[in-house]
Amino acid sequence: MNLIQFEEIDSTNNYAKAHAGEFFEPTIVIAEKQTSGRGRLGRQFFSPSESGLYMSLVFSKDSINNFNPAKYTATAAVAVARVLDDFFKINTKIKWVNDIYLNGKKICGILTEGTTGTKGTDLVVIVGVGVNLSTNNFPAEITNKAGSITNKNIGKTEKTELARKIAAECIRIFDSNEQTQIALNEYRERSFLIGKKVTVHPVIDNEATDYTAVVKEITDDAKLIVQLPDNSTKALDSGEISIRMSC
Ligand code: BTN
Numbered sequence: 306m307n308l309i310q311f312e313e314i315d316s317t318n319n320y321a322k323a324h325a326g327e328f329f330e331p332t333i334v335i336a337e338k339q340t341s342g343r344g345r346l347g348r349q350f351f352s353p354s355e356s357g358l359y360m361s362l363v364f365s366k367d368s369i370n371n372f373n374p375a376k377y378t379a380t381a382a383v384a385v386a387r388v389l390d391d392f393f394k395i396n397t398k399i400k401w402v403n404d405i406y407l408n409g410k411k412i413c414g415i416l417t418e419g420t421t422g423t424k425g426t427d428l429v430v431i432v433g434v435g436v437n438l439s440t441n442n443f444p445a446e447i448t449n450k451a452g453s454i455t456n457k458n459i460g461k462t463e464k465t466e467l468a469r470k471i472a473a474e475c476i477r478i479f480d481s482n483e484q485t486q487i488a489l490n491e492y493r494e495r496s497f498l499i500g501k502k503v504t505v506h507p508v509i510d511n512e513a514t515d516y517t518a519v520v521k522e523i524t525d526d527a528k529l530i531v532q533l534p535d536n537s538t539k540a541l542d543s544g545e546i547s548i549r550m551s552c
Pocket residue numbers: 315316317318319339341342343344345346348350358359360361404413414415416433434435436
């Protein structure tokens with residue numbers, strides 16, 4: 306696996322997108338600090354220097370068997386959760402769609418994107434992973450929600466090892482239909498929204514207002530099936546909504 310390292314960059318996902326035609330084998334882009342780290346739904350991802358892992362795994366359609374991008378969102382979360390659990394001896398959970406939680410706080414976010422290579426034909430997948438390893442002093446707006454794994458400083462060598470393990474586990478799962486199915490089952494087991502009452506906040510349609518629903522299931526392509534108070538069901542797409550737990 307190729308590795309490209311930066312001390313500082315705007316966003317490892319941006320770099321991967323801008324150079325999408327240049328990756329002929331799965332590649333890891335990693336940075337010590339991001340100045341414009343991006344999250345889902347156009348949000349920022351707080352990426353201060355040294356205390357976090359900021360990486361993008363990039364690969365093209367040609368370098369993987371069983372190419373199935375719709376399943377990468379959920380299965381990448383399982384890959385990251387497994388590696389973090391093993392590396393730090395912790396027990397993480399997943400909040401739909403692919404946020405990783407430890408002790409009720411978000412410690413990791415994943416942003417999966419697709420683009421095309423220079424020829425405009427070859428599909429390139431970018432799995433961007435941001436982990437708060439020892440991050441603190443979070444911005445006020447996320448301070449209640451965000452957490453980190455440890456208060457020990459994790460050095461560059463360890464971080465690179467962690468990035469390689471995450472990338473290898475992603476590829477191992479993505480590459481095999483059987484491993485994908487196993488990971489999807491684990492995704493549901495680790496998901497703490499199933500069976501819970503949630504508040505759905507539509508972010509695309511400005512006219513729509515929040516509503517409450519009960520989470521019934523998560524499909525293989527990471528749609529959230531919810532039941533509304535009138536007993537009807539809806540399949541929610543991660544690009545359109547955000548979810549809060551109702552009390
Ligand atoms: C989220 O929390 O909504 C997803 C956050 C994803 C952050 C990672 S950090 C490495 C990569 N580069 C980015 O700009 N974003 C992802």
